[in-house]
Amino acid sequence: MVGVRAELKALFGPRALLSPAEKGVYRYDAILVGPEPLAVVLPETREEVQALVRLARKHGLSLVARGAGSGLSGGAVPEEGAIVVAFTRMARLELDPVGRTAWAEPGVTTARISEEARPYGLFYPPDPASWRTSSLGGNLGENAGGPLCFKYGVTGDYVLELEFVDSWGEVHRLGRQAYDLPGLLIGSEGTLGLITGARVRLLPLPRYRATLMAAFPEVGALAEAVSRAIALGAVPARLEFLDPVSVNAVEDYLGMGLPRGHALLLVETDGDDLEVVEEELSLVEETAKELGARVQRAKDEREAEALWRARRSVSPALGRIRPKRVNEDIAVPRSELPKVVREIAALGEAYGLVVAQFGHIGDGNLHPNILFDPRREREERVWELAHEIARVALRHGGVLSGEHGIGLMKRAFMEEAVDEGTLEAFRTVKATLDPHGLLNPGKVLP
Amino acid sequence: MVGVRAELKALFGPRALLSPAEKGVYRYDAILVGPEPLAVVLPETREEVQALVRLARKHGLSLVARGAGSGLSGGAVPEEGAIVVAFTRMARLELDPVGRTAWAEPGVTTARISEEARPYGLFYPPDPASWRTSSLGGNLGENAGGPLCFKYGVTGDYVLELEFVDSWGEVHRLGRQAYDLPGLLIGSEGTLGLITGARVRLLPLPRYRATLMAAFPEVGALAEAVSRAIALGAVPARLEFLDPVSVNAVEDYLGMGLPRGHALLLVETDGDDLEVVEEELSLVEETAKELGARVQRAKDEREAEALWRARRSVSPALGRIRPKRVNEDIAVPRSELPKVVREIAALGEAYGLVVAQFGHIGDGNLHPNILFDPRREREERVWELAHEIARVALRHGGVLSGEHGIGLMKRAFMEEAVDEGTLEAFRTVKATLDPHGLLNPGKVLP
Ligand SMILES: Cc1cc2nc3c(=O)[nH]c(=O)nc-3n(C[C@H](O)[C@H](O)[C@H](O)COP(=O)(O)OP(=O)(O)OC[C@H]3O[C@@H](n4cnc5c(N)ncnc54)[C@H](O)[C@@H]3O)c2cc1C
Ligand SMILES: Cc1cc2nc3c(=O)[nH]c(=O)nc-3n(C[C@H](O)[C@H](O)[C@H](O)COP(=O)(O)OP(=O)(O)OC[C@H]3O[C@@H](n4cnc5c(N)ncnc54)[C@H](O)[C@@H]3O)c2cc1C
Numbered sequence: 096m097v098g099v100r101a102e103l104k105a106l107f108g109p110r111a112l113l114s115p116a117e118k119g120v121y122r123y124d125a126i127l128v129g130p131e132p133l134a135v136v137l138p139e140t141r142e143e144v145q146a147l148v149r150l151a152r153k154h155g156l157s158l159v160a161r162g163a164g165s166g167l168s169g170g171a172v173p174e175e176g177a178i179v180v181a182f183t184r185m186a187r188l189e190l191d192p193v194g195r196t197a198w199a200e201p202g203v204t205t206a207r208i209s210e211e212a213r214p215y216g217l218f219y220p221p222d223p224a225s226w227r228t229s230s231l232g233g234n235l236g237e238n239a240g241g242p243l244c245f246k247y248g249v250t251g252d253y254v255l256e257l258e259f260v261d262s263w264g265e266v267h268r269l270g271r272q273a274y275d276l277p278g279l280l281i282g283s284e285g286t287l288g289l290i291t292g293a294r295v296r297l298l299p300l301p302r303y304r305a306t307l308m309a310a311f312p313e314v315g316a317l318a319e320a321v322s323r324a325i326a327l328g329a330v331p332a333r334l335e336f337l338d339p340v341s342v343n344a345v346e347d348y349l350g351m352g353l354p355r356g357h358a359l360l361l362v363e364t365d366g367d368d369l370e371v372v373e374e375e376l377s378l379v380e381e382t383a384k385e386l387g388a389r390v391q392r393a394k395d396e397r398e399a400e401a402l403w404r405a406r407r408s409v410s411p412a413l414g415r416i417r418p419k420r421v422n423e424d425i426a427v428p429r430s431e432l433p434k435v436v437r438e439i440a441a442l443g444e445a446y447g448l449v450v451a452q453f454g455h456i457g458d459g460n461l462h463p464n465i466l467f468d469p470r471r472e473r474e475e476r477v478w479e480l481a482h483e484i485a486r487v488a489l490r491h492g493g494v495l496s497g498e499h500g501i502g503l504m505k506r507a508f509m510e511e512a513v514d515e516g517t518l519e520a521f522r523t524v525k526a527t528l529d530p531h532g533l534l535n536p537g538k539v540l541p
Numbered sequence: 542m543v544g545v546r547a548e549l550k551a552l553f554g555p556r557a558l559l560s561p562a563e564k565g566v567y568r569y570d571a572i573l574v575g576p577e578p579l580a581v582v583l584p585e586t587r588e589e590v591q592a593l594v595r596l597a598r599k600h601g602l603s604l605v606a607r608g609a610g611s612g613l614s615g616g617a618v619p620e621e622g623a624i625v626v627a628f629t630r631m632a633r634l635e636l637d638p639v640g641r642t643a644w645a646e647p648g649v650t651t652a653r654i655s656e657e658a659r660p661y662g663l664f665y666p667p668d669p670a671s672w673r674t675s676s677l678g679g680n681l682g683e684n685a686g687g688p689l690c691f692k693y694g695v696t697g698d699y700v701l702e703l704e705f706v707d708s709w710g711e712v713h714r715l716g717r718q719a720y721d722l723p724g725l726l727i728g729s730e731g732t733l734g735l736i737t738g739a740r741v742r743l744l745p746l747p748r749y750r751a752t753l754m755a756a757f758p759e760v761g762a763l764a765e766a767v768s769r770a771i772a773l774g775a776v777p778a779r780l781e782f783l784d785p786v787s788v789n790a791v792e793d794y795l796g797m798g799l800p801r802g803h804a805l806l807l808v809e810t811d812g813d814d815l816e817v818v819e820e821e822l823s824l825v826e827e828t829a830k831e832l833g834a835r836v837q838r839a840k841d842e843r844e845a846e847a848l849w850r851a852r853r854s855v856s857p858a859l860g861r862i863r864p865k866r867v868n869e870d871i872a873v874p875r876s877e878l879p880k881v882v883r884e885i886a887a888l889g890e891a892y893g894l895v896v897a898q899f900g901h902i903g904d905g906n907l908h909p910n911i912l913f914d915p916r917r918e919r920e921e922r923v924w925e926l927a928h929e930i931a932r933v934a935l936r937h938g939g940v941l942s943g944e945h946g947i948g949l950m951k952r953a954f955m956e957e958a959v960d961e962g963t964l965e966a967f968r969t970v971k972a973t974l975d976p977h978g979l980l981n982p983g984k985v986l987p
Contacts, residue, residue, distance in 0.1 A: 192772065193875075194874055238721075248698075251721075252698060261966070265962045267960075267962055267963055269959075269963060270940055272728070272941070273728065273729075274725060274733075274966075275721075275724045275725055275727065275728055278721045279720060279721055279722075279724065281721065282718070282719065283720055287720075322639065325639075325641070326638065366812075366817070367817050371812070371817065429639075429640060430640065494716055494718055513715075516712075517715060520707070520722060520974075521720050521722075523973050524720050524973070525720075539719055539720075
């Protein structure tokens with residue numbers, strides 16, 4: 096390994112040779128911790144990425160791509176002896192307001208794209224709740240969604256061109272023609288190539304927004320209301336849900352007068368005409384009322400912002416109930432939501448563990464969070480429950496991951512989730528694009 | 542081959558053993574003609590497709606998937622000794638209005654999805670001009686677009702799940718998770734798998750539509766107007782263009798009073814509020830006028846329909862100028878449109894051939910059509926010109942195919958269009974999913 100260090104030093108100088116304390120930061124993402132990496136490299140150009148791939152090949156080392164490390168499936172967590180490639184310094188961003196596109200390097204923070212597009216009346220729709228920290232590279236790695244994805248779609252829907260370095264160190268820059276290799280790279284969690292840039296689509300900013308909060312006595316009625324309003328033709332931009340556990344936690348945290356013990360639905364409609372935007376919100380309002388909800392419409396931007404702040408505070412708020420948690424991420428058909436939410440709540444009770452549920456309910460995307468204290472509650476039981484929750488999703492025709500990816504966390508589960516033929520096809524794809532197992536080994540595939 | 546015939550007969554009965562006259566129909570698509578296939582099979586179930594793949598493997602025969610044969614790149618044209626798999630009889634369609642999806646077999650005609658969704662207030666956006674004949678399987682094979690794709694996106698953007706039979710005869714039914722194999726199959730022109738079904742997304746029908754026609758003295762000004770209006774924030778649903786040659790041809794054909802010698806822009810806006818829909822159209826109207834256009838707004842549905850009929854009549858109208866034509870299909874950045882349209886017109890003149898241009902101009906997608914009479918004009922020169930046109934696109938940062946695919950027609954061109962590394966990656970994908978070259982050999986890859 097001395098040879099590797101010397102070579103890394105020659106190629107990248109001190110950037111590659113962080114102290115053990117510094118390297119410690121690169122052991123974990125937002126859910127899992129791994130061993131200390133052999134080295135952490137912060138490349139600044141695609142040529143440096145190429146050189147790194149060639150070096151890793153020569154020495155038989157593995158490379159783990161990393162954006163902001165905000166992932167929730169362990170995708171960026173290194174295995175023993177791996178080199179972490181952190182893309183934070185590759186963060187150039189060029190806007191083309193006329194063509195309504197942006198060329199962005201992987202280290203660009205998600206929120207920055209919309210911020211820089213705003214003066215031109217444009218925005219970049221994919222908005223994971225983590226968007227102030229998460230990177231475009233990580234969003235591409237996980238094909239991240241966000242509250243806006245019900246109306247606007249996920250990261251991959253906005254990619255026009257993708258540039259990546261393959262496991263031989265070659266650069267490719269591809270549009271989405273003939274064989275859609277960019278599509279194959281998107282969502283592959285760093286296991287098929289290292290993304291060094293993307294051209295993404297921007298959309299015109301809608302002129303108006305309107306927000307409401309509906310408080311339901313019970314989660315099933317909330318799910319029912321969502322499903323009915325959508326069937327009636329509502330296409331809200333955001334459609335978020337908090338169960339009573341989450342509501343109480345946020346209320347303890349912010350003290351903003353949320354209705355404790357209720358299930359909350361937050362809805363935003365958007366568009367270029369205030370009347371339509373209001374009308375569409377009214378459709379949701381009426382449906383919610385029919386199902387027993389109390390509805391509060393935000394009177395202005397400030398009130399709306401406060402409601403959305405409640406949603407964004409779920410994560411820190413839950414952190415105050417128990418020091419640790421496992422964030423599940425499932426997606427089920429909307430029609431199954433009432434049953435699924437109730438079954439998960441019952442499972443939590445049966446295990447004697449606190450489970451909070453929230454998520455992008457318009458897409459049937461739920462984030463059941465199991466909260467625990469490792470000093471008092473056995474972590475194995477927590478993971479057992481997480482697996483039971485995933486099984487509930489599969490039983491109801493859902494999928495293993497709504498948007499956080501498979502990573503380390505769910506790879507063992509792939510065998511239950513997809514048939515052997517599909518797994519075989521996945522393995523073939525991996526073996527073809529990365530025959531030496533250089534890129535993020537041990538992720539995605541069981 | 543007697544063994545093959547006997548086996549086909551045992552498996553499929555007379556359906557597989559069409560007479561030479563009947564088989565003749567399966568030699569061509571809408572642009573190229575090939576040899577007579579060995580056999581034509583019309584499977585009715587996925588199990589029959591599987592049996593056919595196994596039979597073809599055993600005998601070392603190739604399989605050419607075929608939908609309606611309306612393709613414009615020769616994708617469904619058989620090679621010598623191939624079996625054509627025509628999906629016309631696999632045409633089951635099941636709607637789920639609440640989930641806003643449809644499960645469709647490949648033989649379902651594109652337009653039928655929207656027709657059956659209409660009573661539920663829903664529609665299926667991808668709308669190739671050929672949608673009354675083209676099949677979903679062919680749309681998936683080519684990742685077809687259409688006039689609505691500027692606002693709504695292409696076929697692949699609506700696919701939630703894909704079912705296909707691989708070259709070993711195994712069936713896979715996949716969502717778009719982990720490695721996006723459905724995305725790889727979409728646009729692969731029958732070379733990676735035989736698609737036997739798809740779950741597609743449906744959208745709520747917009748309540749209002751408004752249409753205008755703008756007549757420009759010159760094509761460059763038209764392209765400029767499109768680019769400016771879009772930069773100002775207009776998101777029309779349809780944005781179609783006809784050059785003066787096309788306009789004259791349609792006027793000769795329909796006699797509806799179109800302004801001969803002008804370049805025409807047809808624009809439709811849609812949405813749930815009449816005012817916004819009208820406003821958005823006004824934005825385009827003003828920009829067009831600034832650039833010297835005469836603008837006519839459709840007063841009602843009937844007038845709008847007449848204008849769109851003009852657009853849809855381009856194909857038959859051009860057929861009256863010369864008996865044959867080669868339909869090119871390029872896409873270039875919008876900013877390059879004025880230059881590209883002019884260069885192509887000049888090339889046509891230099892070759893002494895009639896070139897008509899029209900297309901989905903909002904996406905920069907042009908269809909330069911070379912019209913010719915094989916008795917008087919040498920077909921080689923026509924193809925030479927077609928290649929020159931493709932080169933114009935590449936020189937201006939465009940791509941080889943906007944939406945019709947590579948097929949037979951453009952495969953020789955792939956070498957100029959993509960770098961060797963990308964081609965190598967494409968070949969690897971093909972060799973991995975179809976190692977025996979069973980599926981539509983000789984297409985896409987040079
Ligand atoms: C509070 C909170 C809220 C969240 N909300 C959402 C949400 O609403 N929606 C959602 O989808 N996710 C959400 N997430 C999860 C996470 O933020 C997303 O998955 C995000 O896309 C990760 O980005 P990152 O830059 O942090 O990536 P990382 O965690 O660093 O990496 C993620 C994966 O991408 C790979 N990768 C990173 N860069 C590259 C590259 N250049 N080339 C190839 N592969 C690469 C990594 O190897 C890894 O497998 C949330 C997380 C938190 C902590
Ligand atoms: C007048 C006219 C207008 C047109 N306008 C447009 C337009 O606006 N936009 C546009 O994109 N195209 C347009 N086209 C081209 C054509 O209609 C589209 O490419 C359409 O998608 C082809 O569908 P098809 O069913 O006819 O496919 P086919 O021509 O039969 O096949 C097309 C390709 O798909 C493959 N394929 C077919 N079925 C399957 C299957 N089940 N599994 C795997 N592969 C399969 C075939 O092997 C072939 O490679 C137009 C054509 C005409 C003649």
